Amino acid sequence: MKEEIRQAPIGVFDSGVGGLTVAREIMRQMPKEKIIYFGDTARVPYGSKSKETVTRFSRQIARFLLSHDVKTIVVACNTASAYALDELEKEFDVPMIGVVKPGAKMAVTRTRNGRIGVIGTEGTIGSGIYNEYIRSVRADAVIYGKACPLFVPLVEEGLWEDPVTEEIARRYLGELIDLDIDTLVLGCTHYPLIRSVIGRIMGDGVTLVNPAYETAVELKAMLGEQHLLNDVEPALGSNRYQFYVSDGAEKFKQFANSIMKYGVLSAKTIHIEEY
Amino acid sequence: MKEEIRQAPIGVFDSGVGGLTVAREIMRQMPKEKIIYFGDTARVPYGSKSKETVTRFSRQIARFLLSHDVKTIVVACNTASAYALDELEKEFDVPMIGVVKPGAKMAVTRTRNGRIGVIGTEGTIGSGIYNEYIRSVRADAVIYGKACPLFVPLVEEGLWEDPVTEEIARRYLGELIDLDIDTLVLGCTHYPLIRSVIGRIMGDGVTLVNPAYETAVELKAMLGEQHLLNDVEPALGSNRYQFYVSDGAEKFKQFANSIMKYGVLSAKTIHIEEY
DSSP states (O other): OHHHHHTSOEEEEESSSTTHHHHHHHHHHOTTOOEEEEEOTTTOOOTTSOHHHHHHHHHHHHHHHHTTTOSEEEEOOHHHHHHHHHHHHHHOOSOEEESHHHHHHHHHHHOSSSEEEEEEOHHHHHHTHHHHHHHHHOTTOEEEEEEOTTHHHHHHTTOSSOHHHHHHHHHHHHHHHTTTOSEEEEOSTTGGGGHHHHHHHHOTTSEEEOHHHHHHHHHHHHHHHTTOOOOSOOOTTSOOEEEEESSOHHHHHHHHHHHOSSOOOOEEEOOGGGO | OHHHHHTSOEEEEESSSTTHHHHHHHHHHOTTOOEEEEEOTTTOOOTTSOHHHHHHHHHHHHHHHHTTTOSEEEEOOHHHHHHHHHHHHHHOOSOEEESHHHHHHHHHHHOSSSEEEEEEOHHHHHHTHHHHHHHHHOTTOEEEEEEOTTHHHHHHTTOSSOHHHHHHHHHHHHHHHTTTOSEEEEOSTTGGGGHHHHHHHHOTTSEEEOHHHHHHHHHHHHHHHTTOOOOSOOOTTSOOEEEEESSOHHHHHHHHHHHOSSOOOOEEEOOGGGO
16 A cells, blocks of 8 residues: 555645746655646636635645545645645645745855845735744844745746846836845745846845745655655656646646656646646 | 616726727717726637637636626637637627627728738738638738737837837737738737837838727627617616726726726626636
8 A cells, every 4th residue: 555655646736837836846866756746727826816816826726736646745836835835735635835935945045145135926925924924944134025026927937038128127126136045945835936037136145045946855855755755766657747737738748848857748738737 | 577687787808908999889888888897817829729728718807707797709809819719609609799790890991902912910920811711802812910929028128118118019010011011900909009109110012900899890880770779878887898807907997097098986806717
């Protein structure tokens, strides 16, 4: 039985394509694991929607992933981690991990002067959850949050290196530069895709923290402790990575293939509101 | 019975706030009519989603509006008009009107040289529906469509008069300027809010067509023909305008109040996927 559970897939979800940056890290750090990814492309974005709505959507997705017998769920979306993770952990009986706690922990490890910036969606920043987690690790940290609502549409439009993205980034980040932070958390899974623009504006003195990397590290530790790591190489042709979306499978596949090392062979569309 | 139907409200829906520009026109042109507006703010935007998904969402909304005994349904969203209106008309038994046909008709009335541009979401432009309707009225019209996916997030962020919106508009519209069009259809209900930026770039030689105005004109004609116009002034305090959304009622109310002449006293949140 235990052996069977170890070989079960890891469930990963996001409002859309951003969580692929987290799935990519899991593939890198745990190459033997199977993954079932769900992107809620029919209802994307989550960042400007309410806690109640994001929680309802996340609950449906958790049910969908559990119907595929996942051994754990990774909430690869900062807004859903901020709003829904607590609720999901109460309701469902598999170990879960979000991206906020690992990102917060890493920020504290990296900062020297204790002044940390966090950028994310309106939902993530408004929830104050990064502040809470960062302060629980380092009580004297000074934290500045800034919502950057146009970054997601700009990334989705593919303007990763573009004067418009640069101009918008300059407006959002300008106030953070003046605040003498030395560490900036990319608190939305889309943002690593415009990391170089953000890095250029913030300058060499500011370390950018990408929670995707640290989330995969913590996931591995958590699965290890619970004896849930898969140590068997999946058989060839065993469908190691499966992708599901609530809309636009073809468009998702194209986007996914542009950022993933491993080919996203196919994506299936499901009706998520039925779960 | 007939009298009762005449006094029933007009149902209006959109993916979010854009359709308020249509509701506003109906209020202006038919001040005695009651309106029930629904904005699908939990699942906004529609413009980048598939026909199947937009149709499923629209069907739920039609059911919701009919549960409030509306006498007619106005599809105040170009993407839903393009993808779902035909289907809704087959399924439901009230007269319906979309924004595409009135917009197309008005463009033909306005053009002198027969060269018409249409801007809208990926869904609206990709569907080719404006071409179809415009050609059915004027077979020799030459039509150029251009999807402008960043306009909706820019409008929703309130950047109505902003150098970034201007720069993005210049990129989208540049190719239309070179094509010698004399008429441009604002084929998305958000776009009238950045009309002045678009007008500045297109220049005085190009007439901008806002389908909201013409939709209200045609709605009035349709209701008149079917003896469905309300000729009784609604009693004071009779809740003439009601607003429903699927998420974020407070945020919706603020936005709505910034563009409506009449105060949006309140907005209620409902679970649209249950309809």
